[in-house]
Amino acid sequence: MKKVVFIALALILVIGITPLMACGGEEGETTEEYIIGAVLALSGHGSSLGEPEKQTLEMLEDELNAAGGIDGKNIKVIIYDTETDSTTAIIATKRLIEQDNVLAVMGATTSGVSMAMLDTITDAQVPLVSLAASDEIIQPVEQRYWIFKTPQTNSQVVGRLYQYLESQDIDEVAIISATDGFGVLGHGALVGETENWDITIVADETFDPDDTDMTTQLTVIKGYTPEAVICWGTDKGSSVVAKNMQTLQMDMPLLMSHGIASMDFIDAAGDAANGVIFPVGKLPVAELLPDTDPQKDVLLEYKADFEELYGEGSADTFGGHAWDAFKLVTNAIQDLVDEGADVTSAGIRDKLETAQLTGISGVFHMSATDHLGLGPDALTLVEIVDGEWTSAE
Amino acid sequence: MPHFIRGRGKMLAIATLVVLLSIVPLLGNNYYTSVLLIIGIHAIVTVGLCLLMGYTGQVSLGHAAFYGIGAYIAAILSKTYHVDPWLAMVVAIIATAAFAFAIGFPVFRLRGNYLAMATLGLGIIIWILFRELDWITGGQSGFLDIPTLSIGGFAFDSDFRFYYLVWGFCLAVMFISQNIVGSRMGRAMRAIRDSESASQSLGINATLVKVKILALSAAYAALAGSLYAYYVGFIDPPPFGFLFSIRLVVMAVVGGLASIWGAIFGAASVRLLTEFLHPFGDIDVVLFGLIIVVVMILSPQGVIRGLGDLWRRISRRLTPS
Numbered sequence: 001m002k003k004v005v006f007i008a009l010a011l012i013l014v015i016g017i018t019p020l021m022a023c024g025g026e027e028g029e030t031t032e033e034y035i036i037g038a039v040l041a042l043s044g045h046g047s048s049l050g051e052p053e054k055q056t057l058e059m060l061e062d063e064l065n066a067a068g069g070i071d072g073k074n075i076k077v078i079i080y081d082t083e084t085d086s087t088t089a090i091i092a093t094k095r096l097i098e099q100d101n102v103l104a105v106m107g108a109t110t111s112g113v114s115m116a117m118l119d120t121i122t123d124a125q126v127p128l129v130s131l132a133a134s135d136e137i138i139q140p141v142e143q144r145y146w147i148f149k150t151p152q153t154n155s156q157v158v159g160r161l162y163q164y165l166e167s168q169d170i171d172e173v174a175i176i177s178a179t180d181g182f183g184v185l186g187h188g189a190l191v192g193e194t195e196n197w198d199i200t201i202v203a204d205e206t207f208d209p210d211d212t213d214m215t216t217q218l219t220v221i222k223g224y225t226p227e228a229v230i231c232w233g234t235d236k237g238s239s240v241v242a243k244n245m246q247t248l249q250m251d252m253p254l255l256m257s258h259g260i261a262s263m264d265f266i267d268a269a270g271d272a273a274n275g276v277i278f279p280v281g282k283l284p285v286a287e288l289l290p291d292t293d294p295q296k297d298v299l300l301e302y303k304a305d306f307e308e309l310y311g312e313g314s315a316d317t318f319g320g321h322a323w324d325a326f327k328l329v330t331n332a333i334q335d336l337v338d339e340g341a342d343v344t345s346a347g348i349r350d351k352l353e354t355a356q357l358t359g360i361s362g363v364f365h366m367s368a369t370d371h372l373g374l375g376p377d378a379l380t381l382v383e384i385v386d387g388e389w390t391s392a393e
Numbered sequence: 394m395p396h397f398i399r400g401r402g403k404m405l406a407i408a409t410l411v412v413l414l415s416i417v418p419l420l421g422n423n424y425y426t427s428v429l430l431i432i433g434i435h436a437i438v439t440v441g442l443c444l445l446m447g448y449t450g451q452v453s454l455g456h457a458a459f460y461g462i463g464a465y466i467a468a469i470l471s472k473t474y475h476v477d478p479w480l481a482m483v484v485a486i487i488a489t490a491a492f493a494f495a496i497g498f499p500v501f502r503l504r505g506n507y508l509a510m511a512t513l514g515l516g517i518i519i520w521i522l523f524r525e526l527d528w529i530t531g532g533q534s535g536f537l538d539i540p541t542l543s544i545g546g547f548a549f550d551s552d553f554r555f556y557y558l559v560w561g562f563c564l565a566v567m568f569i570s571q572n573i574v575g576s577r578m579g580r581a582m583r584a585i586r587d588s589e590s591a592s593q594s595l596g597i598n599a600t601l602v603k604v605k606i607l608a609l610s611a612a613y614a615a616l617a618g619s620l621y622a623y624y625v626g627f628i629d630p631p632p633f634g635f636l637f638s639i640r641l642v643v644m645a646v647v648g649g650l651a652s653i654w655g656a657i658f659g660a661a662s663v664r665l666l667t668e669f670l671h672p673f674g675d676i677d678v679v680l681f682g683l684i685i686v687v688v689m690i691l692s693p694q695g696v697i698r699g700l701g702d703l704w705r706r707i708s709r710r711l712t713p714s
Contacts (some may be wrong), residue, residue: 043678044636045631052640081671085631085632085636086628087621087632088626092667092671094552095668095671098422098423112534112629115623115629116627118626123551124423183526184527185533185534282395
């Protein structure tokens with residue numbers, strides 16, 4: 001028995017080591033390439049987001065190299081798994097910088113892990129383009145000299161909702177948010193953004209996303225007779241809120257977060273989903289956008305390319321964040337090459353700070369004071385009508 | 394202590410370890426330095442777990458909680474209340490040990506699977522507190538800008554400097570633990586592990602010994618946690634969750650539960666295996682699991698003991714009879 005196990009182990013190791021040796025050899029041969037790194041959540045709780053990011057980066061790497069790379073030199077993207085764990089991510093980042101000599105780093109997938117990488121990146125003086133949501137990753141900007149990011153922030157999502165409410169002459173709202181991480185961060189943004197808009201929160205309730213009944217909280221909200229209700233959570237809990245509101249005959253407008261931007265919400269909420277309005281990045285609704293939208297062509301192209309490789313309906317917003325990061329970094333390298341300047345990490349950072357890009361998450365206008373560069377127009381409003389998404393613009 | 398590094402061999406092994414450890418940062422590669430630094434931090438927690446699980450025979454599936462409490466107390470005191478980071482670290486260690494001591498009495502009324510469940514539950518409750526007490530801990534968004542340690546004007550602000558600090562602490566912890574294991578306390582611990590009733594009939598206060606060891610291992614975990622917080626400068630709940638508790642148990646088991654120096658080896662194998670498997674991409678987790686399973690089948694006493702046995706078998710075969 002022991003012998004069998006031992007032979008099995010030996011085989012696994014041999015099979016395992018062979019590709020390792022092979023890739024060791026490659027590194028020695030081709031020095032004429034631009035190496036950029038990525039640290040993504042490929043396992044752990046962030047892996048459903050990290051996977052499309054990885055697929056997008058691999059697709060773009062192949063596309064760019066097939067088209068001749070940058071000025072004849074290939075681009076190489078080295079991707080390491082963070083396991084959605086800060087410690088592993090920090091070590092992986094150091095490995096990219098020290099061992100692989102990358103020019104820039106993309107990632108991490110989740111906010112906490114990105115935050116944990118800040119010191120490492122700043123000390124090493126290599127630019128980082130994060131794929132995570134939190135505002136704090138790039139603020140205060142004077143301490144985040146080397147840090148950029150591509151996804152829109154919660155306060156922008158909330159801003160989009162409040163902008164819509166003001167346009168409908170609604171100023172008294174009730175909010176009900178989930179107690180998970182997504183809901184807590186959203187709640188912070190909902191309360192914080194009231195300073196910038198003419199909106200008053202008259203009732204503030206929370207719900208556990210795993211609960212199956214939220215009539216208690218909604219009855220309290222009903223008592224305050226708000227003009228609209230904003231529910232912040234992912235599809236599971238939000239669908240219960242929608243159904244319970246229907247039961248309680250609360251017919252004021254119901255607004256939700258981008259957390260319900262999947263067909264699962266409509267499946268779970270059924271008839272109650274109709275009339276719900278929520279903001280979403282433009283990718284899932286690319287076909288619905290007017291032809292005048294500057295992003296429409298880019299969105300449709302990414303969607304078509306990605307779905308050709310990975311299957312119908314597989315393109316999502318998270319892969320889009322990686323698309324933006326890759327284009328920002330490679331465009332910066334291209335610009336440096338065009339100017340005849342040396343391609344260095346510092347050079348890429350300076351180019352990132354002035355980058356203009358029509359991307360997947362929005363139209364980026366980076367500046368020294370804004371390391372995200374997206375406005376509220378990066379999001380579009382969707383209304384569910386007869387179980388289908390329609391533009392609410 | 395495995396047999397093959399006793400006496401002169403032991404001194405030699407330790408001397409080699411110390412020399413190897415001092416050389417690595419001189420290579421000037423922050424990647425190697427940081428990998429070893431993290432191994433040092435994890436080894437400190439693992440030693441405590443070995444004392445508790447290997448020597449005293451009490452399971453803990455919630456050790457990440459003590460690691461986290463240490464990290465959060467040190468971080469909150471030094472940043473929010475501007476306490477000197479060293480003092481904050483001492484407070485963190487004492488407070489965590491006191492907490493473990495207090496919780497030890499009810500917890501150790503349980504045995505076997507029930508004890509495992511209780512420690513598991515404790516770990517999860519503490520983790521939820523880190524997440525939900527957001528006005529103190531920063532909640533999901535984490536706790537940023539934790540100051541770093543310094544002596545006089547000398548700040549431990551680079552990997553190079555922090556590395557020696559961590560390994561200094563780690564070796565100190567190793568020696569303390571080695572002495573405890575060899576003392577009257579150590580004999581009491583092993584007696585409890587082998588038969589709690591028998592040890593009590595010999596006049597050992599089993600509960601008190603168990604609670605003391607839990608408090609000591611919690612103190613180690615808090616020391617490691619506060620070092621982690623000062624090193625990274627940012628903490629959020631995920632690194633202190635259930636998965637890390639399991640990972641710690643894996644480190645202790647791979648190194649050999651009843652082996653103080655094996656803890657370094659266990660922490661190192663788990664970390665290095667993760668690094669080694671990185672290039673395999675998606676399947677690294679599967680390979681990791683496979684290797685652990687195989688180690689457990691071939692060498693249930695831990696890798697160090699397994700290597701020792703192998704060495705003895707080879708030397709026996711080589712010596713002419």
